[in-house]
Amino acid sequence: MSDEKSFYGQAKRYAKVGTAMAGIGGRLAASRYLGRKLDNSKYAEELTQALGGLKGPVMKVAQILATIPDAIPQEYADELRQLQTNAPPMGYPFVRRRMRSELGEKWVERFKHFDRDAAHAASLGQVHRATLDDDETVACKLQYPDMASAVESDLKQLKLVFSIYKRYDNAISTQKIYEELSERLREELDYAREARAIALYDYMLRDEPAVTVPETVPDLCTKRLLTMKWLSGKPLMDFREADLETRNTLAASMFKAWYTPFYYYGVIHGDPHMGNYSVRDDLGVNLLDFGCIRVFPPSFVEGVIELYRALRDDDDDHAVYAYERWGFENLDKETLDVLNIWARFLYKPLMEDKVQKIQDQDSGRYGAEVAGKVHKELKRIGGVEPPREFVLMDRAAIGLGSVFMHLKAEINWHRTFHDLIGEFDVDKLAERQRDALARAKLDG
Template identity: 30%
Template sequence: MASDSDDDKLPTQGRFTRFRKLAGLSAQLSADVLKSGARRLVGQEPELLSMSAAEKLVSTLGELKGAAMKFGQAMAMEPEMFSPEVRQVIARLQNEAPPMPYALVERVIREELGDAPEKLFREFSQAPLAAASLGQVHRAVLHDGREVAVKVQYPGIEQTLVGDMDNLGLMVKTVSKASRLADGTAYFRELRDELLLETDYLREASLCTAFARGVARLPDLKVPEVISERTTRRVLTLELLRGRTLKDWVVSQPSPEERFRVARQLILAIYGPFFTEGDMHADPHPGNFMVLEDGRLGVLDFGSIKRFSPRFVDANRRMFLHAVRLEPMNVLALSREVGFTCELPDAEGEALIQEIFDIAGRPMRLDSYDFATCSIARDMRGHFTRNAPRFLKIRPPAEGVLFFRSTGGLIQNLRLIGAEGDFRRVYQEVAALL
């Protein structure tokens, strides 16, 4: 049975308590930013975040779990924000958060599956394989000898997520009231609704099975099998994949050929299921992909698979084919078919959107592209910053938020891998699936 002290190790509960912890963290990070500005003024190389502040960030967000930890995972994917050493510290949030005690794991499994882990499985490791934002994963062996990964949800995490999102929602509403042009409520609702759905592991099991159908024509990819008899709303049991997560593999000094091979697999994993089934992995941090011992790329964590509307997929499919074939297209008309609205004169709006296509489409147009020196993310930010007032008058559909999250994360992962080669051929391979 779990004790009171075990319950104390759960993700911090209560909207006010969580808000207070984040406020304290914000104060320390703000101090670091001020120091960085002072270094810049005297001509020294600025460091946006010190090692001590990075450790504090990981400690606080790892304790809070939930939406706060997901934010930290996203921060770790920004290569230009932090030094490699600081980024390595923050990357621990991707699957190395502080674990909950085994007594709590046992309690959840008993409540969900009706018996102790030792009875339900031939073997069940008490030490977690990974601890993430909504639950932690344990290695186990079924009675028939199959190795599995059992994801156990943190008790109370659903209520914690609701509190986090309510806190964020108040901030979004305040900003939206201050400026009608910057109304972000529809996008926030999209993120909120999708995030709260991640607490239903039965839904995640269904999405995992559907995602496997989406990669059925891609033998270089591996999606784990769902063990339905050991899966409930708060416990998810999947086939155990053997290998190294992308963030661990990339520091093992892989050869240029290996880098290109894995980069190709990653592009297929993001775009293949989207264009064929309308499903996209919308949480593409490096801890969610695994370079398997047999050379395939394993895909992990299916709670954030986004299912897009047929209209959104169809228009994006046509834009993608035009881009890969180097054909001219009316980007504004196609963007409107996707669901964009544009309150600028057509010529002005089309020029802004065309520049986005030109920046994002570089790997599709060149016979050789080097992701180690890729500036797509930086140039995109610069384009938005320079034209911010005008971009406020171009609004993507709400479902586009997770599309951009996924494709932006893909670019950051490809830069992390640092592969160079004929990526135009890889995108042509995606096009051949359509």
């Protein structure tokens, strides 16, 4: 099957995805506008099976839908969140064809052993464990067939869904969200770019012994095949019932893994899926996926820090300045007050110099209530258009917060944050960023 953006590939994909989306759209319309009672759990399971079988970025699109407040019923959201974790792998005939197309007819001779069954399957590809002639264990990440067509057709569907959503909910303009997700999804198709992102993270985290980045095997890498040395570790969520000291150690390691690159280099790991991390025997963490890496303008990082200072000092003028550095435009007092509801929720753990959990409750219910309140208020005042940079920053912050909630970590987040930002200098960050991107040969 061709991996080009063929008309046939897109049309076939569009028809399959369109059928699934049309079904959920019709049922949602009936539920909202005609007052019909639906068996949402039944339809949610059907939708999950249909989209999961299709693979590819539609799964990420579905997960995005599940995070928009009130966009779909809770039963749909719960089912759709399972897609990436439970993606069924492609069989060995696909694996053989993919490896032959990437490494040539004698590809099997490049390995001492190659597992036929996938060790892990996700939205855009699957991972196979293999052994090289020197007995080094490696992970071979294979991209599914026809993903370029899948991305383009799924983005068309996402644009359609956003346009429908906009008709009955103006709280958040989705135009820049769509632009941001489109660019990130297209980047994820390029495994050569991901290899450069790995090199970037290896450099940025070179002084962080608690974080391990995989080493690529360049002569076994292409745009659709990424081969890395295998990193052994246990799932992060296996440690939810560990002793407090262990949980706190893991939380501190995760904080460094996410925010050292951000505050020092303006780079963030934008996919909070828990399958992208594992725990070493010494409680350090392994980073396993680098397809969704976001490089931010240094001014945006400055805005994140300045918003903290504005909230700490209860300074509205400073807050406006900070939001403008984020990329928000034309903020009036009413919009500022609504945005600050969400900002105070996110920044709250950093405000007090004491040991505490990331939030008082051990579930996401309070966060959902805050998000619901913000959504309601934004809708009342006519909505807001978030800057592109906001999309992955917010997603990453919520993802990391979820990890800390699961671990029930108790840390002085205030000091951890201040130790990291130090005497922040935006010009020095810009210089470090330029140097790091040049070393990794990665575009900003």
